[in-house]
Every structure is written in C-alpha cells, then in structure tokens.
Amino acid sequence: MSDRIDHLLNETRRFAPPEELARASATTAELYERAGEDRLGFWAEQARELQWETPFTEVLDWQPPHAKWFHDGTLNVAVNCLDRHVDAGNGDRVALHWEGEPGDRRTLTYADMTAEVKRLANVLTSLGVKAGDRVAIYLPMLPEAVAAMLACARIGAVHTAVFGGFSPSNLRGRIDDAGATLVITTDGAWRKGKVFALKPTVDEALREPGHGVTNVLVVKRGENDIDWVDGRDVWYHEAMADAEAEHVAEAFPAEHPLFILYTSGTTGRPKGILHTSAGYLTQTAFTHRHVFDLQPERDVYWCTADIGWVTGHSYIVYGPMANGTTQVMHEGTFDTPTPQRPWQIIERYGVTIFYTAPTAIRTFMKLGRQHTQSSDLSSLRVLGSVGEPINPEAWMWYRDVVGGGTTPVVDTWWQTETGAIMISALASVTTLKPGSAQVPIPGIEIDVVDEQGSSVGEGDGGLLVVTSPWPSMLRTIWGDDDRYRETYWEKFGDRYFAGDGARKDDDGEIWLLGRVDDVMNVSGHRLSTAEIESSLVAHESTAEAAVVGASDETTGQAVVAFVILKQRFADELTVEESEDVLRKHVAAEIGAIARPRQVFIVPDLPKTRSGKIMRRLLRDLAERREIGDTTTLADQSVVDAIQSQLR
Numbered sequence: 001m002s003d004r005i006d007h008l009l010n011e012t013r014r015f016a017p018p019e020e021l022a023r024a025s026a027t028t029a030e031l032y033e034r035a036g037e038d039r040l041g042f043w044a045e046q047a048r049e050l051q052w053e054t055p056f057t058e059v060l061d062w063q064p065p066h067a068k069w070f071h072d073g074t075l076n077v078a079v080n081c082l083d084r085h086v087d088a089g090n091g092d093r094v095a096l097h098w099e100g101e102p103g104d105r106r107t108l109t110y111a112d113m114t115a116e117v118k119r120l121a122n123v124l125t126s127l128g129v130k131a132g133d134r135v136a137i138y139l140p141m142l143p144e145a146v147a148a149m150l151a152c153a154r155i156g157a158v159h160t161a162v163f164g165g166f167s168p169s170n171l172r173g174r175i176d177d178a179g180a181t182l183v184i185t186t187d188g189a190w191r192k193g194k195v196f197a198l199k200p201t202v203d204e205a206l207r208e209p210g211h212g213v214t215n216v217l218v219v220k221r222g223e224n225d226i227d228w229v230d231g232r233d234v235w236y237h238e239a240m241a242d243a244e245a246e247h248v249a250e251a252f253p254a255e256h257p258l259f260i261l262y263t264s265g266t267t268g269r270p271k272g273i274l275h276t277s278a279g280y281l282t283q284t285a286f287t288h289r290h291v292f293d294l295q296p297e298r299d300v301y302w303c304t305a306d307i308g309w310v311t312g313h314s315y316i317v318y319g320p321m322a323n324g325t326t327q328v329m330h331e332g333t334f335d336t337p338t339p340q341r342p343w344q345i346i347e348r349y350g351v352t353i354f355y356t357a358p359t360a361i362r363t364f365m366k367l368g369r370q371h372t373q374s375s376d377l378s379s380l381r382v383l384g385s386v387g388e389p390i391n392p393e394a395w396m397w398y399r400d401v402v403g404g405g406t407t408p409v410v411d412t413w414w415q416t417e418t419g420a421i422m423i424s425a426l427a428s429v430t431t432l433k434p435g436s437a438q439v440p441i442p443g444i445e446i447d448v449v450d451e452q453g454s455s456v457g458e459g460d461g462g463l464l465v466v467t468s469p470w471p472s473m474l475r476t477i478w479g480d481d482d483r484y485r486e487t488y489w490e491k492f493g494d495r496y497f498a499g500d501g502a503r504k505d506d507d508g509e510i511w512l513l514g515r516v517d518d519v520m521n522v523s524g525h526r527l528s529t530a531e532i533e534s535s536l537v538a539h540e541s542t543a544e545a546a547v548v549g550a551s552d553e554t555t556g557q558a559v560v561a562f563v564i565l566k567q568r569f570a571d572e573l574t575v576e577e578s579e580d581v582l583r584k585h586v587a588a589e590i591g592a593i594a595r596p597r598q599v600f601i602v603p604d605l606p607k608t609r610s611g612k613i614m615r616r617l618l619r620d621l622a623e624r625r626e627i628g629d630t631t632t633l634a635d636q637s638v639v640d641a642i643q644s645q646l647r
Ligand code: WTA
Pocket: 263, 309, 310, 311, 385, 386, 387, 388, 389, 390, 411, 412, 413, 414, 415, 416, 417, 437, 498, 499, 500, 512, 513, 514, 515, 521, 524, 525, 526
C-alpha cells in the first residue's frame, strides 16, 4: 500500500468544472451549507422530494447501531419510480433503451414500464407472494430484471438479486439464508456471442429438498432448451398474458424492508445486507441527481454495472428511476461483437452521463484509443467511476480519451452497506483531483482515524469511518444482528467502520487506499479470501490453502492461491494438473469471478510462531516483490521453498 500512497502524494493536477456546468450550479454548491447548518432538516427536505402517502413527522430515530429514518411516514417505492412520472405527464419519456448483445433493441417508456410492473405485481400475488416474503432474482441484464425488482417493491416483497455468474451452491445458500419462496430467472442470455444458460443453475440449486421455493418464474430470452418442472415452473410471458393489467399499489412504512443483497465479508459466509425503503430511495435519488448533475428532461444516462450488484440496484433501478431518468441498459460484454461496442452505444443514444468501473477503463486503455475514436462521443458531459480506487493514469485517460479532455470525472466511493454514494465530487461544483474521491456528499459525515479511533491529521492515513447515521445505511445483516454490530460498530464505538484504508490530503480531502481486511476487490467485485480458502480445502486433494489478493494491472487485484496437497495427490498428479483442477473447482463452487488467476502448489505455508498464516508475505511473493519483514516467521526455510517453487 505504501507505493500507492507515495504515488498519490505526488498527484497535484486539478481540474475545475467546465463553465457551462459551473454556471448552472450555484444552488448545488449551497447544498453543503444547508446540510452543514441542519443535517436532519436537509435530509428531510430531500425525502420530501418523494411522493408520500402519509408524510413523516420524525426524521431520525437513532438507537446505535440501529437507525430508523422517516419512520412514521408511508410510501410505495415502485410508485415513486414509475406511476409518479406517468401522472406528472412524462409517460412518454423513455425509461430504458435496451441493447441485446446480438443487436436486438427494445425501448420502454415510463408508461410501458409502469404497465409491465403492474401486471407483474399481479403475477407475483397470484403465485402467493405477499408483503414481507422474499423473492430471489437470478436474472441478467434484461428489462425484466428491472421490472422484477420494482414489482417486488410494489407489493412489499423483499428481493434478493443473485449475480448471474454465481454457482448453484452459492445461489442455494442465498435462497436458504433469505428464505425465498419464489425464484425469477431466464432460460438463458447472450454473453460473448453465445447463449449462456441460467435455468439449469436454478434447477441444480433446488435439486436437494429443504428449501422453501414453490415456483420458478422463467423469462424467455435465450430460446435454449431447458428442463421443465411441472407445477413449479411458470413462463413469465404466459403468466403476464393471463394477468390483470390494473394494480392498485399499497403504501408501506418507510422502514419496510426493500431488499437483501449478499456481499463478501471477512469470513467464508456471505452477509445478507438489508436495506429498507424511504431512506434508501431518498439518498440514491439525491446522489444520482447531484453527483452527476442529472437533468432528467435531457440527459441520457448509462451505468454499465450488472443488476446483480449494488451499483445496479442503486444506480440503474432505484436512484435513476426515482428521478425519471432516461437510461441505456446493455446485455452481454463490452467486447462483443466488437471492442467498439460501448462507444457505438454512446453515439447511437447520445449518452450524456456514463458511469463505469476502473477495471473497465483500464481494459479500454489496453485495447487502445483507436476504438473510441471511431465513434462520436461529444454527447458525453459527465463521467463517473465506482468500485475500486481509480489510479490517476486511468482517470486522466478517461477524461482525455473518452471525455474529450474537458468532461469531469467523478470518483464515487460507497459500498453495498452504505446503499448510496457517500464520498464523491459533485460534477458541477468540485475542482477535481485525479484519483481522489475527495469529499463526503452533503449530509454525510466521514472521518479517517487511527487504530485507537483518533482523527488523523491532514497528510496522514488511517481507517475510514462514517461518524453519523445516513438515510441509505444498511439496517442489519439479515438474520444476524450480532454480526452486524461486531462487523461495523464495535471497533470505533458508534461510528461505522467501513473496512477501507484512506488518507487525508493537505486540504483535508479523502483518498481511498483499498481494503484493510481480508476482502479482495477483483474487477470491482468483492470476494472474501476466507470463502475461497474454504472452497479450496473442501476439495479432496487439498491439505491446506491460503488465498491473497495480488495487484493486477487490469483487474485491480487478482486471486492467488497457495495450496498444500495431500501426499497421495501430490504423488499422483503433476503440479499443472493440480493447479488446473483447483482453479476449475473454485469456479464451479463459487463462480467464475472467484477463479484464481494462479494456484501455486507449495510444500508449506509461512506462519507466525502462533500459527497464523502470514498473508502479507504471501502477497509479496505473489507480486514478486522483495519480501517484507520476516522476523515473526516461525520457519524461514518455508519461504525459500516457496520461492524456489515460484521460479
Ligand atoms: C471499494 C460497490 C475506492 C471499497 C459500490 C469498498 C472503492 C468496496 C470505490 C465496496 C472508490 C468502491 N474508490 N474504493 N470509488 N468504490 N470501492 O460493496 O473497498 O461491491 O469498501 O460496493 O469497494 O464494494 P461493494
């Protein structure tokens, strides 16, 4: 991490917002002042931008670590994202420009989406789903995925979206933990020029009894052959054709659960992060509007995240749709059919705001600027980045090559747990520093502290904490409130511990430095070292395993595993065979995103005298760096043996 700090300390470039943006922004700049004077009053004003059935009278009830925001008010989240815009006369505004990977396209207006979600709400009800029930959504980037989330919200059901790349056992783990009774999936979807089947994963996940799923609702997309379980499986299009078109939405309390989203923690078991309704919607809508300077009447916004991750929830579905945004949604990958695809999409729809991840930007850089130059990107006026620290080189490339040298790049720091953006420049206000997330958004209070919890001085580094509750904060870990307390609130009293390292610069602004725990960030996806280790040791050939996140030029970090084989297997298999078997095993157990970049078969693992694996040392080895301090190492010869193995 120290290389990174040195590097960032030397970053002195500054970029003021372009004039047209700054001119319109006088009132945006005032938001900081307003929030500074009266933080709760400020959030109440933001919440009143929503449509309430019963207005709230209390803003915050804070019994650390449990917060209730606007809790005596009621509203319907889906009505706020859909019907409200139709009622305001904007039914003809495009909600989604959808691009299939093979080149097929669909355009859905706010009126179309409202109609779809009303029908789907009736379908869910007819399948027995009631308010408070959990629905697992295992869908790729289809308009139906957006509709599914909003239809759950409309009837007060709690969705839990599972990323389409996860394995059957991971899907099953989430279904069981959430107690889902319905799964919504698809036959298959397009990815890299082929149909990638999803329904078989659901079938496999549900094969062993003991789950509570009574129905599987299947969207037809891939047209691939699938197995069918009569009585359980239902075609989406058939159920929709039979459903009533009208649906009267009920209002739910502000704190009604909206969704559970599983994320990796420091132990092998994923955490079900619970978000509720009004506070979440308030902060996602507010940040979406002001971070990106959104003008819903004229902007075309494209967030490239997958709907299965929190960015898809907050910045494709809830924030943008609460704001009545016109957006682009794409199926498949950026390089299929050609590496020009993202730029052609921007030109085709005149995208004005583009929000993507550093790993994608670094891939674009590697492919070269000739791909961007074949399209007209002059419609772009704001660029965003999320998911991991963005290095100044990638930031500059993004601004210069994609943004024509003038377009502001906002680096947005937040987490599944925070629900919405917490630290970011505001595109129309902030003078930008490449590589820094910079300042807490209005109404958010952040600090960087040392291990003892004291605020560090300007120029110093430490741990990032949120010092007061915020509207879109997680409310608990589903089914495990003790873990919620321990993970986030015990370390520093009533301050939220984010798990990220950060530094304050001489202006007191914040530079994020990556995770300080055993969570890796691979292509902006959170993975737990413990989860991959337990998958490796579950394989019959493994005696012991240690996993580290080693830096990687494109993906930020990459999974590198060190494995000791059981003698029998060490005798039978070649090193290459073992590596291959184990990489495939992890991909099958967890999902392709967790597949180790490298598996090193080693005779032993470096441990301290008390028996703790020295991951720092393994990271040095994996990155082929000079290894750091080894004084606590129990047996020096272990390192020599591994080093000879790596050569
Ligand atoms: C990292 C994704 C630096 C961070 C929204 C955090 C970032 C984790 C940034 C959350 C950023 C996200 N700069 N680091 N702009 N954005 N991170 O839950 O380590 O998938 O703790 O949420 O990603 O990942 P998650």
